[in-house]
Amino acid sequence: MAEQAERSSFSGLAHYNIKSLFSELPTPCYVLDEARLRQNGETLLGVQRRTGCKILLAQKAFSNFAMYPLIEGYLAGTEASGLFEARLGREEMPGGEVHVFCGAYKRSEFDEVLKYADHIVLNSLTELARYGKKAKAAGKSVGLRINPEYSTQEGHAVYDPCAPGSRLGVTREQWDKNMTPELLELIDGVHFHTLCEQDSDALEETLFAVEEKFADALKSVKWINFGGGHHITRPGYDIDRLERLVVRTHERYGAQIYLEPGEACALDAGYLVAEVLDITENGGVTNAILDASAACHMPDVLEMPYRPPLYGAGEAGEYEYTYRLGGATCLAGDVIGDYSFKAPLKTGDRLVFGDMAIYTTCKNNTFNGMPLPAIARLHESGDISMIVQFGYEDFKRRLS
Numbered sequence: 001m002a003e004q005a006e007r008s009s010f011s012g013l014a015h016y017n018i019k020s021l022f023s024e025l026p027t028p029c030y031v032l033d034e035a036r037l038r039q040n041g042e043t044l045l046g047v048q049r050r051t052g053c054k055i056l057l058a059q060k061a062f063s064n065f066a067m068y069p070l071i072e073g074y075l076a077g078t079e080a081s082g083l084f085e086a087r088l089g090r091e092e093m094p095g096g097e098v099h100v101f102c103g104a105y106k107r108s109e110f111d112e113v114l115k116y117a118d119h120i121v122l123n124s125l126t127e128l129a130r131y132g133k134k135a136k137a138a139g140k141s142v143g144l145r146i147n148p149e150y151s152t153q154e155g156h157a158v159y160d161p162c163a164p165g166s167r168l169g170v171t172r173e174q175w176d177k178n179m180t181p182e183l184l185e186l187i188d189g190v191h192f193h194t195l196c197e198q199d200s201d202a203l204e205e206t207l208f209a210v211e212e213k214f215a216d217a218l219k220s221v222k223w224i225n226f227g228g229g230h231h232i233t234r235p236g237y238d239i240d241r242l243e244r245l246v247v248r249t250h251e252r253y254g255a256q257i258y259l260e261p262g263e264a265c266a267l268d269a270g271y272l273v274a275e276v277l278d279i280t281e282n283g284g285v286t287n288a289i290l291d292a293s294a295a296c297h298m299p300d301v302l303e304m305p306y307r308p309p310l311y312g313a314g315e316a317g318e319y320e321y322t323y324r325l326g327g328a329t330c331l332a333g334d335v336i337g338d339y340s341f342k343a344p345l346k347t348g349d350r351l352v353f354g355d356m357a358i359y360t361t362c363k364n365n366t367f368n369g370m371p372l373p374a375i376a377r378l379h380e381s382g383d384i385s386m387i388v389q390f391g392y393e394d395f396k397r398r399l400s
């Protein structure tokens with residue numbers, strides 16, 4: 001399983017000599033892989049063509065807009081978590097639809113959100129009462145996020161909007177208590193987002209729960225948004241079942257179906273190139289200290305948590321030389337993981353982490369005064385060009 005994941009994270013590099021490919025880059029550096037983005041796009045376009053659904057890029061996972069011109073041809077538009085992402089989607093993918101879901105909109109921002117958005121999804125009945133009429137008057141399609149209270153994930157409570165007490169989405173109980181005919185009238189569509197890195201079996205179960213709890217709502221809407229968390233471009237994902245579910249739901253309710261995956265759009269479409277700065281020994285553990293940090297440059301490694309794939313490396317003990325890889329920060333827990341190598345690491349060696357396009361560039365930080373990694377593009381021709389580099393001013397500007 002680990003081996004399969006590793007193979008898929010680096011299969012975009014199969015035809016390259018990795019050492020020379022990345023040898024000229026400054027480190028740390030994210031490298032966005034055009035060919036893999038296109039491959040993901042082809043998969044998502046196929047789903048749309050065969051089912052009639054529309055797929056949006058959830059920008060919170062990946063919003064390197066330099067790549068939007070490439071992605072744009074495969075998707076129906078963008079999904080935003082609020083004002084800034086909505087504006088980015090409108091400006092940088094102008095041909096696409098702009099959908100916005102926000103846990104709660106700021107009054108001072110809502111008019112501007114309306115300028116960019118096509119679909120406005122509201123998170124509660126109080127938000128619907130507050131903004132629904134205004135959004136309708138501006139000609140927008142208004143949606144309500146519903147919460148089917150059906151958890152399909154274990155172990156990732158932080159990513160489970162269906163957990164008890166969740167603030168995300170209207171439960172049936174809240175609906176029954178506070179829905180009015182006037183509010184109902186405002187709703188063009190319903191939205192649910194309950195999955196995280198899941199296959200279509202979890203979507204199927206979720207849909208049963210949604211249909212059981214909200215059948216009346218589904219019958220009266222123009223569109224149903226299945227949210228994100230669909231790991232569609234992962235090897236082994238059951239696309240046939242996804243397509244059956246989309247078609248069945250569309251036929252049953254006559255509604256346009258939307259999906260808004262983030263991960264699936266840019267899965268395995270980026271790398272993080274880092275350099276070994278130092279190697280130390282302590283009580284049988286060999287630490288390799290890198291210029292890339294888990295805490296700063298791949299925060300989901302600590303938050304999710306997960307172990308990122310590393311090119312040419314194995315599990316601890318799998319090959320002869322095992323190292324604990326960590327950042328140069330002073331945070332003791334800034335550890336990427338234990339990896340083994342066929343040859344000893346030395347200062348100046350370059351390491352290439354995989355699947356580094358999603359939840360990285362849009363989530364990194366300069367904690368400890370760590371520089372932000374540069375962002376480069378691996379063209380389909382095999383050329384690499386720099387998109388952007390950061391420096392001291394980027395660090396300083398946010399700190400008063």
Ligand SMILES: *Cc1c(COP(=O)(O)O)cnc(C)c1O
Nearest residue numbers: 058061193228229260261262263
């Ligand atoms: C996070 C999120 C997404 C995208 O999720 P992925 O797991 O990246 O596919 C889509 N819609 C909403 C509302 C989200 O919160």
